[in-house]
Amino acid sequence: MDMIKRRSVDPVYSMCVQPSFIIGTNNEDGSANFAPITWVSATREGGDGYLLVISMFGTKKTKQNVLRTGVFSANLVSTDMLPLMDYFGSRHAKDGRKNGIPYSVSRGETLDVPVLDQSRWVYECEVAYKMETGDSTTFFSRIHGIQMDERLQCRDTFDVDLTVLDPVIYSGKYHSLGKLLGDIGDFL
Numbered sequence: 001m002d003m004i005k006r007r008s009v010d011p012v013y014s015m016c017v018q019p020s021f022i023i024g025t026n027n028e029d030g031s032a033n034f035a036p037i038t039w040v041s042a043t044r045e046g047g048d049g050y051l052l053v054i055s056m057f058g059t060k061k062t063k064q065n066v067l068r069t070g071v072f073s074a075n076l077v078s079t080d081m082l083p084l085m086d087y088f089g090s091r092h093a094k095d096g097r098k099n100g101i102p103y104s105v106s107r108g109e110t111l112d113v114p115v116l117d118q119s120r121w122v123y124e125c126e127v128a129y130k131m132e133t134g135d136s137t138t139f140f141s142r143i144h145g146i147q148m149d150e151r152l153q154c155r156d157t158f159d160v161d162l163t164v165l166d167p168v169i170y171s172g173k174y175h176s177l178g179k180l181l182g183d184i185g186d187f188l
């Protein structure tokens with residue numbers, strides 16, 4: 001087995017392979033707001049379900065809305081949604097409604113949150129815990145509902161074929177997914 005030749009560098013680079021979600025929230029006037037958030041992960045608190053973990057820095061509207069209402073949708077971004085993600089991420093709700101690009105919105109099925117019709121996988125979430133680190137807030141949220149693309153056939157919790165979802169992978173640049181390589185145990 002070859003040894004990789006590495007070099008030591010300052011710890012200023014961020015290499016974190018991130019899933020891309022657009023978070024949908026309710027503004028005070030009932031209108032919808034959307035922003036991309038890629039600091040997204042998962043954990044558990046016992047029982048069958050799991051918690052979606054999202055982290056936001058600064059004072060952005062999306063964070064204020066989640067703090068105020070306690071609910072949000074997390075809409076997975078597929079590669080065909082890149083123009084939407086780029087648009088939502090380059091506009092701030094405080095500068096006005098994000099209506100410069102066409103998209104359609106429905107309401108959640110389990111929670112009163114705005115969801116993007118174009119998304120192939122939508123989580124409907126309610127905040128259970130939060131933690132502050134400097135100017136960032138990390139929200140641990142219960143998943144009340146999932147809307148998944150009808151083409152997915154999931155036999156169990158982890159049987160999700162990401163190639164159907166064609167997610168955008170982010171780590172400072174936008175990437176797409178490669179091949180499906182197998183299941184746990186296939187390489188033992």
Ligand SMILES: Cc1cc2nc3c(=O)[nH]c(=O)nc-3n(C[C@H](O)[C@H](O)[C@H](O)COP(=O)(O)O)c2cc1C
Pocket residue numbers: 033034035036037038039040055056057058060061062063085086088089090091092093094170
């Ligand atoms: C690809 C991408 C990923 C982002 N991920 C995050 C994130 O994980 N956390 C965060 O606080 N902001 C993140 N942002 C920044 C917000 O999306 C951005 O500040 C947005 O304008 C906020 O909109 P709002 O003011 O309507 O809430 C990301 C932006 C882009 C383009």
